[in-house]
Amino acid sequence: MKQLPVSILVIIGVSLTTAWAESNDHAYTSESVSRGYQVYIDNCALCHGLEGNWIEGVDLSRAQFKTAVTDHDIKGVIVEGAAEGRMPRFDLTEDELDGIIAYIRIGFDPDGVAVKIGDPLHGETIFRGHGECSGCHRINGLGPRTAPDLSHIGSHRTPGALYRTLLTPETALLPINKSVILVTKSEETITGRRLNEDTYTVQIIDSTERLRSFKKSDLTHYDISDEPTHKPSELSEEEVADVIGYLLTLRSAP
Numbered sequence: 001m002k003q004l005p006v007s008i009l010v011i012i013g014v015s016l017t018t019a020w021a022e023s024n025d026h027a028y029t030s031e032s033v034s035r036g037y038q039v040y041i042d043n044c045a046l047c048h049g050l051e052g053n054w055i056e057g058v059d060l061s062r063a064q065f066k067t068a069v070t071d072h073d074i075k076g077v078i079v080e081g082a083a084e085g086r087m088p089r090f091d092l093t094e095d096e097l098d099g100i101i102a103y104i105r106i107g108f109d110p111d112g113v114a115v116k117i118g119d120p121l122h123g124e125t126i127f128r129g130h131g132e133c134s135g136c137h138r139i140n141g142l143g144p145r146t147a148p149d150l151s152h153i154g155s156h157r158t159p160g161a162l163y164r165t166l167l168t169p170e171t172a173l174l175p176i177n178k179s180v181i182l183v184t185k186s187e188e189t190i191t192g193r194r195l196n197e198d199t200y201t202v203q204i205i206d207s208t209e210r211l212r213s214f215k216k217s218d219l220t221h222y223d224i225s226d227e228p229t230h231k232p233s234e235l236s237e238e239e240v241a242d243v244i245g246y247l248l249t250l251r252s253a254p
């Protein structure tokens with residue numbers, strides 16, 4: 001693996017070394033990130049600052065923009081300029097643009113993964129179509145209850161967490177989302193997903209979407225599976241970016 005220029009390590013600190021390793025098999029390459037860093041310093045830092053937070057209402061390292069959502073939108077802002085010329089238009093090559101986006105995206109995620117974010121509309125089509133997500137997940141009252149409701153997933157999860165859920169599910173499985181297998185004293189076996197649990201009781205949605213509550217003292221077995229339901233997604237890199245773009249639009253009503 002090629003080394004990062006020392007200057008980047010100094011500025012971003014130790015956390016990037018992990019991010020770096022991860023980003024290699026993720027959407028952006030290491031070359032892209034270091035190229036982007038240089039282009040950023042030369043063209044953008046003057047106004048946006050080294051940490052990307054000098055402009056009111058825009059914090060590039062945290063993906064806080066005014067109107068931009070996708071990588072494509074950010075490129076549009078750079079190529080066309082913004083705010084009636086207060087941000088000038090830049091004449092950069094496609095490689096330089098990709099580099100800046102990679103650099104912005106790697107700083108953006110607290111988990112340090114530079115994840116591509118694509119077209120939300122296309123992402124929704126995939127979600128409802130050949131991605132087969134809507135066969136398990138419920139959004140805004142539509143769809144089954146056997147998998148986590150994703151209506152507000154965009155305000156709860158980072159792009160990095162969504163990426164891991166789709167590509168390396170075993171690294172993203174949250175305790176509350178683990179599936180459970182219960183056996184009651186009357187020898188009924190129930191599999192399902194936990195909604196809630198305390199010391200004495202557990203509430204689950206069973207495989208037929210029924211909400212059920214059990215006293216733990218009435219159970220002879222209570223197993224929590226560490227095996228994710230998700231298999232690593234077979235969608236293409238672009239499709240995953242689009243689906244993540246869509247998931248990020250699913251937020252709590254303002």
Ligand code: HEC
Nearest residue numbers: 043044047055058065066067068074077082083086087090
């Ligand atoms: C001369 C100052 C200046 C320079 C140089 C500059 N910007 Fe900006 N940028 C601004 C201003 C001002 C805004 C806020 C626009 C607004 O208020 O809508 C902005 C906004 C943005 C936004 C958010 C746009 C949105 O609508 O969501 C992004 C992304 C951005 N800049 C990226 C960059 C990048 C990348 C570079 C370097 C290639 C750069 N800027 C260079 C002044 C600048």
Ligand code: HEC
Nearest residue numbers: 131132133136147148157162165169177179228229230243
């Ligand atoms: C066979 C049913 C099934 C399908 C198909 C499915 N999921 Fe899931 N999904 C689950 C279950 C169950 C979980 C809980 C974690 C686990 O068991 O892996 C989950 C977890 C998730 C999470 C994490 C939720 C959280 O709270 O962090 C996201 C995001 C997600 N799925 C998105 C998708 C997307 C996008 C697709 C389509 C590409 C998809 N799922 C397809 C069943 C499914």
